[in-house]
Amino acid sequence: MAYGMIQLVPLAIVAGIFILFIISGLRNRSNQSTEYGFSGSYTGRVGIGAGIASNWMSAASFLGLAGVFYLKGYFAMAYVVGWTGGYVLLLVLMATQIRRFGKFTAPDFVGFRYESESARTIAALISITISVIYCVAQFRGIALLVSWLFGIDYIPAVVVGTSLVVSHIVVSGAMGVARNQKLQYFVLIITFILPLMLLTRKLGYFWVLPQFGYGAAIGELQQQFGFNWSEPFATTSLFEWFALCFTLMFGTAGLPHVLSRFYMVPGIRDARWGVVWGLFFIALIYWSAPAYGVLARLFEARNGLALNTGGADAADMIVLSGAGLGGAPLWAVGLLAAGGMSAAFSTSTGLLMSGSASFSFDIYPRLIRKNASERDKVYAAKAFFLLLAALVMVLAFRPWGMIAEIAAFAFALAGNTIFPAFLLGIWWPRANATGVICGMLTGLAISLAPLLIGTAFPLVLQLFPLTSSAFIGAPLVMIIMILTSLMTAPPSAAIRHFVSRDVHECPEN
Template sequence: MDTQTWIYLAVGGSFVLYFVIAILSRAGSTDDFYVAGGGVGPVANGMATAADWMSAASFISMAGLIAFLGYNASPYLMGWTGGFVLLALLLAPYLRKFGSFTVPAFIGARYDSNVARSVAILCLIVASITYVIGQMKGVGVAFGRFLEVEFETGVLIGMAVVFVYSVLGGMKGITYTQIAQYVVLIFAFTVPAIFISIQLTGVALPQIGLGARLADGSGLYLLDKLNATITDLGFDRFTDPEHSTLNIALLTLSLMLGTAGLPHVIIRFFTVRRVADARKSVGWALVFIAILYTTAPAVGAMARLNLMQTVQSAPVGAANANLDYAARPDWFRTWENTGLLAFEDKNGDGRIQYYNDKNPAFADEAAGYGWAGNELTTVDRDIMVLANPEIANLPAWVIALVAAGGVAAALSTAAGLLLAISSAISHDLLKSMVMPQISEKGELLAGRLAMIGAILVAGYLGINPPGFAAEVVALAFGLAASSIFPALLLGIFYKRMNREGVISGMLAGLGTTIAYIFLFKGVFFIPGTNLFPDTATYWWFGLQPEAFGAIGAAINFAVAFGVCAVTRPPSAELQRLVESIRSPGQLKTD
């Protein structure tokens, strides 16, 4: 069979599997729709959490970031995994014990304030919508390439698939679908990595292959070869830091706090039976996540080396140094059709020059070779993982497996985010504040309608994305870190914190973080509407917008403590409630 047939079978087969699971696990009550009936085991929930967590940003975009940023992408690895440790130690078991299965419900009950609940809903929707943009971008990239349709059409197909199993099954359907999606995506990520590691280094484990010598007899280590290849073309060394240590540290912290504060992950810990199972679920999720995250650096490095050696096929300056455009491989032609890879023959020699023309020193050298600028004008970072098996000439079934995995990763997280948005609107806003007398059937209908609306918004923003997937997702983490995480942490560990303090803190943290993002990314992250160029030269104290969430969190804490100090403490009953959260025994509040 040819590659495209394999792709149709793999992607189509996975869709059939997801639809069957959704039909068999159709939600018949709000308990099923919101928390899967609360009967999921810790191992299964850990696997579902891992799939919910490992989004298009993890599967598609993170290795692409590593491929182009090298060392500077390390905060994404450390922050996204380290945040799960914070979640396990500081939040998950206590929130599960409290019993309010959404973030706004916890904040509303803990601070005895519908205003606090409303602000939490606002924070949740802002962070979740920003996050889901990256997932829909990933859906469009995967479908656009592997179903050979336009990017926009790919997003629409993804919307339809998510609609079926999310609206029909709710959390119950999403949970069991995500377990299947985890199996698909982890095989899809690791199998090609093993193939390519063997191909380049002779070592089967990619984690070890990253630090191994090349199998071509040169005696060079893989990373040394990569450094030499890209620096010969004017790019920075793969293993050298670009930004300040402060920026790297705060970006890592922002991603960690954002991970611990993301509502679509927190809600997963209400699908288990007991408080102890919530902690076990986090542990299992970390195990399942580590399989992909320890493989990603190798995938990124190997993808970059394969790309560079494909385009730069001979030593710099040689007559045949660059790839002949007319003889470009099939994978290059295929990705050109998506618009995510583009070439412009600026000097009319029929060959592809790919180098850093913004490096003045190398630009002068390149001019001596007759090169007239970087001719690979578009290389979308989000294509690197999906294109890597094709660049490496792997078997067709492996390419198809990657297609199914990329789609699974994007759809699994999109579904979780959409459910978090839906429950915030139907349960926290409608049921808890606007229409408390609504029936369970009416609330279930409202939840499904809210999810349909969220899917439409997510699809529109996915078709008009402000950046590549991991970049947009990092902004979402900053928003969650600056608004939700401090409110949860203070609600559990500081009984003196009152409603005035937490409301002021959330608004201050969210507001300052959005303002900083708008300055450098533009209004609603639309390029061209920003007041300052998004470069290190203009960033305040050298902090990129993705790293500002940690500063926003610090502002949140400072404002919350300041306002709390000059206002009345919460009632004695509320303070006893906070103490009981951390004490053995059962507690149920909503």
């Protein structure tokens, strides 16, 4: 793939897609409401599903997953299983019950359920931290795409990418552009599947369903180039696979911006069926993502190139570079760039806005300025938004892993903190404020332990890997929450009564 020069055709396609979003958003703005940064128009369960899927699809799904497949082979299946299986947990254990609490954000839920302002503040701080980490993954994806599109180095590309995200939010906000999530999902799926069909057709494989067609490439790699895909656990252990997979599942069920989707849906049945449609739309992408990693290896082998000579950056761009190596037309590569950019932009926009809203509603009036007016809160939200964007930009200068790995760290933090708080909050009325505070702080410590003390204590790294700490961490946090709750005073009778009667529809005793 050519670097160092402006890619005019792909750039035009990316710009065209964004202009399409803006025009569509301007047409829809009168029909929508915006609150906490999670707006969207809902027309039926399929529309809800498309909203869930477009909200979910980020640079990690669009660019990162194929990169992990390219580098680590079967191990990357843990991402596919983790990011889809988490929705089962979310649906059966949380989706219906969360709506009955009638709270709009994760800190709102924690504050109400545990009757504690301190717990609410900690949940808000953790939610903001999760948003920042998740945003770093998006900014890395944006920077890599900008670097290729404009032919500039990575660090300047991070700055340009940040400026573009901030400008996009400011301009969209000033013009009142609403998100058309159905259109966005439609664009994502077309830009991801169409180039894949072109590539498999060019290879003479079964191109109608390239999700199965790429299997021929695995055979060819094995027979002609001696590349073996048939030892799934040759380089990783079962524990590593399960740890990553379950961490991603717990994280999926604990990510604040995923949980918030269920508050915005009109009815409980719609919310439940929306999850099914959302999972189907998400699975369409994940059924296809491994193909890009496998095909990229095949194209490299055919061209006599060594595996991953460009490191993590090259692996994260494998969707585009693989398509280029495979001889896909430039407009098809441009479509992929537009899809990746759109996924990363929408996710970072939502996260930055929800992070700044959380600061202005949950932290600023409680910790910084007790008697803040509504106007003060709006100014605080705007200032914090810029601060968050700057912080994410600085962190994206030197990211600590590939796109999918950075996102997995955010999932681990959510799985160790928000997931246990929600799960016990919904299913065990005896869980109290002391329990959830101890639990969330322990979860935070477990998530950060590999970064802070992992080098000094290798056992910590083995038990709680940075991207996979919630496999052991989440159950541990729940045990701590239960023990601490039992050792301290129970929550008020009112909240326990609410959980039993209103959330679980239990009859009066």
